[in-house]
Amino acid sequence: MERNKRNILIFFAGLWAFVEVSLGTVLSLSKVPFRGMLMASFACFILISFRVLNHTPRSSIYLATIVSVVKLIFSFGAGALNSAIAIFIEGLIAEIIFSLIRVNLFSSILAGALVVLYPFFHSLFTQTVIFGVDIFKLYNRILSELQQILKINNTIGVLELILFFSILYLLIGSIVGASSFWFSKNVLTRIIHYGKQARQ
Amino acid sequence: MESKLVSKIKFWFFVILVVASLAINNFFFFLAINIAALFFFKKEERGSITYLRKPKFLFSIALITALPIIFAYGNTQEFYSTIEMIGKILLRGFLLLQTMAILINRLDKNKILNYFNKKFPDFNENLTDTISALNKFKEIFVETRKRMSTKVLVKKLISNPVRFFEKFLARLWEEYSKQ
Numbered sequence: 001m002e003r004n005k006r007n008i009l010i011f012f013a014g015l016w017a018f019v020e021v022s023l024g025t026v027l028s029l030s031k032v033p034f035r036g037m038l039m040a041s042f043a044c045f046i047l048i049s050f051r052v053l054n055h056t057p058r059s060s061i062y063l064a065t066i067v068s069v070v071k072l073i074f075s076f077g078a079g080a081l082n083s084a085i086a087i088f089i090e091g092l093i094a095e096i097i098f099s100l101i102r103v104n105l106f107s108s109i110l111a112g113a114l115v116v117l118y119p120f121f122h123s124l125f126t127q128t129v130i131f132g133v134d135i136f137k138l139y140n141r142i143l144s145e146l147q148q149i150l151k152i153n154n155t156i157g158v159l160e161l162i163l164f165f166s167i168l169y170l171l172i173g174s175i176v177g178a179s180s181f182w183f184s185k186n187v188l189t190r191i192i193h194y195g196k197q198a199r200q
Numbered sequence: 201m202e203s204k205l206v207s208k209i210k211f212w213f214f215v216i217l218v219v220a221s222l223a224i225n226n227f228f229f230f231l232a233i234n235i236a237a238l239f240f241f242k243k244e245e246r247g248s249i250t251y252l253r254k255p256k257f258l259f260s261i262a263l264i265t266a267l268p269i270i271f272a273y274g275n276t277q278e279f280y281s282t283i284e285m286i287g288k289i290l291l292r293g294f295l296l297l298q299t300m301a302i303l304i305n306r307l308d309k310n311k312i313l314n315y316f317n318k319k320f321p322d323f324n325e326n327l328t329d330t331i332s333a334l335n336k337f338k339e340i341f342v343e344t345r346k347r348m349s350t351k352v353l354v355k356k357l358i359s360n361p362v363r364f365f366e367k368f369l370a371r372l373w374e375e376y377s378k379q
Contacts, residue, residue: 010326011376014333021334022341065316066323066330072309073331081304131293132225134285138268141282145271187362191370 005054008192012050013063016043017070020087024071028079036119037169040090041176044115047094048108048177049184053192055103064091086122090115105181112177117169124162211302214240218299222292227284230291237298246301265290333376340375 019042027035047060068084068091075083094111101107127135139158147155214237221229237246265286272282316323344353357364 006326007377010329010333011373013326013330014337014376015372017330018334018337018341022338062320066327069312069316069327070330070334072312081300081307130296131289134289135264137285138264138289141268141271142264145267183362183365187366188369191366191373 005056005059008050008054009059009063009066011192012046013066013070016046016063016067016087017074020067020071020083021074024083025075028083036086036123037116037172040116040119041172043087043090044094044112044173044176045180045183047091047115048103048111048180049188051094051098051103052181052184053189055098057099058095060095060098061088061091064088064094067091082126086119089122090118093118103181105178108181109174109177112175112180113170113173116173116176117166120165120169210240211306214302215299218295221295225288225292227288227291230288230295234291234295234298237295241298241302245305246298247305261290261293332379336375336379337372340372 020039023042024039027038032038047063050063051060064087068087071084071087072080074080093114097107097111097114101110136158143158143161144155217233217236221233268282268286269279272278313324313327320326
């Protein structure tokens with residue numbers, strides 16, 4: 001691997017791994033809502049910035065593999081394995097998109113939307129596997145009873161909620177994708193290539 | 201000490217039972233496998249699952265199971281079906297979490313590393329450098345936190361996020377390049 005490209009790879013892998021190991025662990029322990037979206041937004045920024053600076057085929061999946069192995073080494077238990085799988089799949093999503101469409105604003109928005117949406121479906125998938133489809137029947141019962149107590153006429157089911165959150169995640173992901181592309185093109189490129197702050 | 205073969209047979213028998221129980225999806229079957237799992241495997245083999253010891257996880261499980269029971273109370277027909285559904289969900293959940301604990305306990309991290317080392321010749325070198333970069337970033341972060349309080353950092357981030365990230369990433373890159 002070319003020395004400069006390798007330096008960029010290690011920098012982004014180190015940064016992503018640092019945030020996953022420190023902030024990721026804190027957020028996971030504190031059970032803050034939307035923590036998956038927050039971590040995926042950062043992953044999205046790293047994946048897009050890295051691909052803008054180093055457009056080599058299979059580099060996104062390689063970066064994600066290194067970070068997931070670091071996550072496995074530094075964290076313990078089922079949570080670590082779950083996060084490592086999520087990191088790997090986020091890298092895979094970015095790799096597929098950037099292999100099909102070259103890195104531009106459109107592909108960054110698409111990658112951002114799908115990478116940020118992924119943790120939401122990861123959590124739904126994990127819940128379905130562990131507790132079975134019956135868990136959604138339970139959610140539905142709780143929701144309809146709460147709506148009856150609150151005297152809300154328009155009944156919202158779990159499916160409508162999933163649809164609403166999917167759209168929300170897609171929108172936020174698109175914004176993160178677009179801003180990551182803009183930031184990496186206008187600011188990061190200059191920092192990495194010239195080693196100084198863009199506005200100096 | 202049990203032999204490797206007995207341990208392997210025990211493990212695969214358990215995995216087959218778990219798959220069968222998921223296919224059957226019956227309350228009594230889940231109950232039987234959960235009890236069997238307790239006797240099948242030693243405590244340390246089931247120990248890597250940490251969810252069951254987390255109060256927040258237990259609270260959320262208690263909430264989503266207690267609320268439907270409270271709502272169904274008074275309606276005999278719905279009450280029994282709710283109890284059965286919750287029982288099935290909990291037993292299935294515990295069974296799969298136990299299985300995950302056993303699987304994770306058997307996960308050999310060296311095997312994963314060896315696999316990637318074979319796939320990518322420079323993987324080990326890149327991994328070692330990533331870990332040293334991670335430690336460097338940790339040092340920078342700790343040093344920054346010593347110089348500035350969280351309040352000041354958040355204020356700077358909110359007032360001009362682009363400038364904040366630009367300065368932060370420039371510093372990280374500068375320190376990283378020195379290495």
